[in-house]
Every structure is written in C-alpha cells, then in structure tokens.
Amino acid sequence: MQTQSSRWLGHGLYLVIMAVLISGVYFAGQKIDYTWHWERLWPYVINTESQDIVAVTDGTAVVDKSGRLSIQPDYGDDPQIIDVYDTLVSRDGDLIFQGDTIARIDGWRFGPIAEGLWVTIKISFISLIFAVLLGVMFGLMRVAHGQVWRNLAMTYVEVIRGTPLLVQIFIVYFFIGTVFDLDRFTAGVAALSIFTGAYVAEIVRAGIQSVPVGQMEAARSLGMNYVQAMAYVIMPQAIKRTLPPLAGQFINLIKDSSLVSVISITDLTKAGREVVSGSFAPFEVWFTVAILYLVVTGGLSLLIQRLEKRLSASD
Amino acid sequence: MIEQAKVPPSLQPLIHASKVNKVFPNGCHALKDVSLEVLRGQVVVIIGPSGSGKSTFLRTLNQLEPITSGQIVLDQVDLTDKHTDINIVRKEVGMVFQSFNLFPHKTALGNVMLAPMKVLKQSKAEAQKTAESLLQRVGLADRMDNYPSRLSGGQQQRVAIARSLAMKPKALLFDEPTSALDPEMVGEVLDVMKGLAHGGMTMVVVTHEMGFAREVADRVVFMEDGELVLEETPERFFHSDHPRLQRFLGQVL
Ligand SMILES: Nc1ncnc2c1ncn2[C@@H]1O[C@H](COP(=O)(O)OP(=O)(O)O)[C@@H](O)[C@H]1O
Numbered sequence: 085m086q087t088q089s090s091r092w093l094g095h096g097l098y099l100v101i102m103a104v105l106i107s108g109v110y111f112a113g114q115k116i117d118y119t120w121h122w123e124r125l126w127p128y129v130i131n132t133e134s135q136d137i138v139a140v141t142d143g144t145a146v147v148d149k150s151g152r153l154s155i156q157p158d159y160g161d162d163p164q165i166i167d168v169y170d171t172l173v174s175r176d177g178d179l180i181f182q183g184d185t186i187a188r189i190d191g192w193r194f195g196p197i198a199e200g201l202w203v204t205i206k207i208s209f210i211s212l213i214f215a216v217l218l219g220v221m222f223g224l225m226r227v228a229h230g231q232v233w234r235n236l237a238m239t240y241v242e243v244i245r246g247t248p249l250l251v252q253i254f255i256v257y258f259f260i261g262t263v264f265d266l267d268r269f270t271a272g273v274a275a276l277s278i279f280t281g282a283y284v285a286e287i288v289r290a291g292i293q294s295v296p297v298g299q300m301e302a303a304r305s306l307g308m309n310y311v312q313a314m315a316y317v318i319m320p321q322a323i324k325r326t327l328p329p330l331a332g333q334f335i336n337l338i339k340d341s342s343l344v345s346v347i348s349i350t351d352l353t354k355a356g357r358e359v360v361s362g363s364f365a366p367f368e369v370w371f372t373v374a375i376l377y378l379v380v381t382g383g384l385s386l387l388i389q390r391l392e393k394r395l396s397a398s399d
Numbered sequence: 400m401i402e403q404a405k406v407p408p409s410l411q412p413l414i415h416a417s418k419v420n421k422v423f424p425n426g427c428h429a430l431k432d433v434s435l436e437v438l439r440g441q442v443v444v445i446i447g448p449s450g451s452g453k454s455t456f457l458r459t460l461n462q463l464e465p466i467t468s469g470q471i472v473l474d475q476v477d478l479t480d481k482h483t484d485i486n487i488v489r490k491e492v493g494m495v496f497q498s499f500n501l502f503p504h505k506t507a508l509g510n511v512m513l514a515p516m517k518v519l520k521q522s523k524a525e526a527q528k529t530a531e532s533l534l535q536r537v538g539l540a541d542r543m544d545n546y547p548s549r550l551s552g553g554q555q556q557r558v559a560i561a562r563s564l565a566m567k568p569k570a571l572l573f574d575e576p577t578s579a580l581d582p583e584m585v586g587e588v589l590d591v592m593k594g595l596a597h598g599g600m601t602m603v604v605v606t607h608e609m610g611f612a613r614e615v616a617d618r619v620v621f622m623e624d625g626e627l628v629l630e631e632t633p634e635r636f637f638h639s640d641h642p643r644l645q646r647f648l649g650q651v652l
C-alpha cells in the first residue's frame with residue numbers, strides 16, 4: 085500500500101521531529117542554571133591518569149644500573165621491588181617513609197561506571213541463563229500430563245508474578261540468603277533468575293501450545309516417546325515462536341537488574357548514584373547511565389534478531 | 400485366542416480389533432463394539448459420513464486414542480495390555496494424516512530421516528540412504544532439500560508417506576490422505592498408495608475415493624454413528640442394497 089516516496093517523506097518528517105526534540109532538550113539544558121561538565125565524567129568511566137606507586141614500609145630507595153627500583157626497609161624485611169613504572173619520583177639513596185609516592189605508572193583503568201556496567205552485564209547474563217533453565221523446566225511442567233507437575237508450575241508462576249521484584253529481592257537476600265549463607269551477588273542472581281524464570285515459563289508454555297497437536301501425533305505415531313517428540317519436534321518449533329517475546333523478557337531482565345542496587349551490589353545504577361555524589365555532575369551521569377543501558381539492551385535485541393533470521397530458513 | 404494359536408502366525412490377522420468401544424470424556428460414544436480383522440498384505444478401506452468414528456477407530460489402532468473397552472491385537476501383541484510398550488507398537492504401524500503433519504523445521508529429507516535416527520538409532524549415513532531411495536520412490540528425488548513450506552500439498556503428502564515407510568512398518572494407516580488436496584494432486588498421492596498396495600503393504604485407509612476402494616481394496620467397511628455397519632468385498636459392497644449404505648452413497652455420489 086505504502087509508496088516509496090511516502091515512505092521517504094515519513095523518514096524525513098521523523099528526522100525533523102527528532103531534531104526539534106533534541107534541540108529542545110539541548111536549549112532547555114542551556115537555559116537552566118547548570119554548568120555542563122561532561123569532561124568531569126570521563127575519569128569515572130575510564131581513568132587515564134597515572135597511578136601512584138607508594139612505599140609499603142619505611143626504608144631507603146635503591147635504583148640499580150638496570151633502572152630497577154627497590155625499597156630497602158630499615159628493619160631487615162624483604163625489599164619492596166618495583167619492576168614496572170613509567171616515571172621515577174624518588175632517587176637512589178632517598179629516605180622513604182611508608183605511604184610516600186616513589187614512582188608513577190601511566191596507562192588506564194576502568195572507572196566505577198565501567199565497572200558498574202560490567203557488573204550489570206555479568207549479573208544479567210548469569211541470571212538470563214538460569215532464568216531460561218528455570219523457564220524451560222517449569223514451562224514443560226505446565227504442559228505435562230501429571231496434574232502434580234502442572235499444579236506446582238502454576239503455583240511458582242502465580243506467586244512470582246503476583247509479588248513485586250523489589251520485595252522478592254529483599255526476601256531472597258535477607259531470608260533465603262541468611263538460611264543458605266548467600267553473598268549479595270548470588271542472592272541478586274537468584275532473585276532475578278527466579279523472577280524472570282516465571283515469565284519465561286509462561287512464554288515457553290505458550291510456545292509449546294502454539295505448535296499444532298498434529299505435530300505431536302505425527303512424532304508419536306513414528307514411534308518417538310514423549311521426550312524425543314518434545315526434544316526433536318515440538319521444542320525446535322516452539323523456540324522459534326518464543327524468540328520475540330523472550331527478547332522482550334531479556335530486555336526487561338537487564339533493566340530489572342538495576343533493582344539489585346538495593347542490596348548494595350554496585351551495578352551500573354548504583355555506580356551512577358555514587359558517581360553523582362563524587363562528581364557533582366548528576367545530569368551527565370544519568371544521561372550516560374541511560375545510554376549505556378540502551379547500548380546493552382539494543383545489542384541484545386540485535387543478537388536475537390539475527391538468531392530469528394537464521395531460524396527462519398524453513399519458512 | 401486359543402484357537403488362533405494353532406494357525407501359523409503368517410495366516411493370523413495382523414490387526415485384530417474386537418468389540419472396541421470408545422467413550423470420550425465429554426460423554427461422546429464414538430465407537431460402539433467395532434470389530435475388524437486385517438490379514439497381512441490386505442487393504443481395507445473405511446468409508447462413512449463425517450463424525451461416524453472413522454478417524455477415532457483408525458487412531459485406536461496405534462493407540463493415539465486409548466480405548467474404553469475391547470481388545471486390539473497387533474501381530475500377536477495386545478495393545479490394550481498395560482505391559483505393552485506402546486512406543487514399540489507405534490513404530491511398527493505408520494500413520495498418514497489428512498493434514499500431512501510434516502515437521503516444518505526439517506527438509507523433506509530431514510523429515511524422513513528423523514525417526515529412523517532417533518528411534519531406530521540408525522547412523523546418519525544409513526538413514527540418509529534409505530530416505531533418499533524412499534523419496535525417489537514417491538517421485539520426489541528433486542525435492543529432497545525443500546522445506547515443507549516450499550512443497551505443494553500432494554508433494555507434502557508423499558513426503559509424509561515416505562516418512563512413515565522409513566520406519567519399515569508392518570502396516571500403514573491412512574486418515575483421509577487426499578481430502579486436504581486440490582483435485583489435481585489427488586492422483587499423484589493415490590498412485591503412490593496403489594503402488595504400496597501392490598507391493599504387499601498392509602493398509603487401512605479412510606477415504607472418500609470410491610474409485611480407489613473399488614480398484615485396490617480387499618474389503619470395504621462402512622461405518623455410521625460409531626458402528627461398523629457393513630464389511631464386504633468391493634464388488635458386493637458397491638452392489639449392496641443395505642439401506643443405510645444406499646442413503647450414504649446417494650449423498651456422496
Ligand atoms: N477428542 C474428542 N473429544 C470428544 N469427542 C470427540 C473427540 N474426537 C472426536 N470426537 C467425536 O467422536 C465422533 C467421531 O469423530 P471422528 O472419529 O473424527 O469421525 P470421522 O473421522 O468419521 O469424521 C464425533 O462425534 C466427534 O465429535
């Protein structure tokens with residue numbers, strides 16, 4: 085129905101509207117009494133400042149011919165040897181006190197925002213794997229023949245979907261975490277996996293039930309048992325149908341992972357909060373955090389789209 | 400059963416259903432005391448109005464539908480016995496469906512190879528060899544790598560037949576195999592089925608194709624309201640003056 089030209093017109097109009105919106109945000113940013121300091125943010129992402137190497141004891145600096153620096157302690161301990169450094173601050177024979185800067189090393193390290201991002205990716209990824217395992221297991225139970233299995237799976241799904249994630253995180257951390265002696269990270273992963281697993285179970289159930297009954301009958305009449313029919317005939321078709329809703333659920337998982345900051349896991353969100361108080365650049369920080377979440381969720385979206393394309397070979 | 404033990408196994412019926420009753424959970428009494436014997440190599444055609452229980456009966460023969468009472472013996476194995484491993488029975492009885500039910504995520508070749516590899520534990524090479532020769536036999540040598548979505552109805556049904564044959568079944572059950580096909584494709588599927596019949600395959604076929612019944616059936620069965628009304632050789636069947644059969648034939652012919 086849509087003509088080529090009207091589509092280009094649509095794209096053009098979209099660009100104009102976006103430009104207006106973005107410049108609106110920009111001018112609003114200029115108008116308020118706020119000085120933007122994007123450069124302040126950078127060290128919190130990647131820190132390129134040279135790092136100090138400090139003496140661990142009182143002693144005397146020794147620089148040998150090959151340029152190797154060591155601190156000979158006053159009282160007969162083993163010397164502190166510094167093989168790798170970029171600039172020397174102390175000279176041969178200097179008296180050194182504990183905590184003195186004796187050399188500097190260039191290079192870079194990740195700041196708290198990058199580290200928070202890594203924690204977010206890690207916790208989301210591990211939770212995703214467990215959520216899929218839980219989801220497939222309970223999804224299969226939902227369509228099993230035994231009433232016990234169906235009831236158990238239904239209870240899990242209803243209980244988890246009927247309570248807020250934040251409350252579940254507290255329960256897992258303070259109650260289950262105490263009983264089983266879990267650390268924060270494990271508790272966070274457990275809460276996120278159990279929460280997302282319930283939604284994945286529903287998606288898996290719907291996917292299995294969307295495969296026509298004739299498929300199961302054909303597989304069974306060829307002599308396959310229930311497990312074989314599920315594994316080779318039903319699930320491959322169900323998975324293809326569940327990919328779009330699963331993608332949505334995984335994106336939710338990444339966003340929901342921001343809630344684990346309430347049990348003091350320094351994920352991207354918590355890192356953002358900490359950096360705001362250190363950098364005095366709240367707007368810059370929160371914009372950056374939002375964009376980083378977008379990059380992760382967008383990347384995942386793209387990945388699943390490619391997988392979908394590959395699986396659609398038989399359409 | 401005791402009298403039968405004296406008869407050599409090759410002469411005993413391959414399929415022996417006696418007084419089969421099926422009542423669905425919703426109370427529908429779909430089969431009423433249906434009894435049927437099919438000897439090795441015989442072709443039995445079942446006709447009857449829609450809703451008369453033809454599909455249900457066919458499905459009880461490989462236990463896709465458990466029965467309420469009665470007995471079904473297949474090659475001396477009692478299917479209704481709790482101790483019978485139903486998966487072993489099913490791989491010995493193939494079933495071809497009205498809606499083909501090919502596996503959409505597998506190519507024609509993949510459809511035929513799957514069960515031999517997973518159930519009979521054939522090697523991939525072995526399964527592929529059999530599959531290729533079967534697809535050739537049903538006239539699809541040039542379509543092996545196509546997915547079902549790229550095949551016509553007639554081609555899909557022929558793949559489905561090849562898929563059943565790959566399990567080397569003792570008998571094949573057909574549930575209206577040509578009813579979902581465009582008229583011009585009915586012939587190609589019937590030709591394959593005629594070839595199987597002449598090759599000595601034991602077949603139970605639910606169909607509305609009277610020509611097929613006349614030409615290849617050893618016996619024709621008429622079902623109505625869950626009852627087996629009449630069972631005759633084709634000649635006598637189509638000349639029968641049974642009033643219920645007359646009424647039905649008057650409607651379809
Ligand atoms: N799963 C089922 N549950 C309840 N009733 C069924 C079911 N399958 C078939 N029936 C009923 O059993 C009767 C026979 O159906 P069917 O064997 O499909 O007839 P046919 O194949 O001769 O058209 C019909 O009245 C149908 O409504």
Ligand SMILES: [Mg+2]
Pocket residue numbers: 453454455574575
């Ligand atoms: Mg039917």
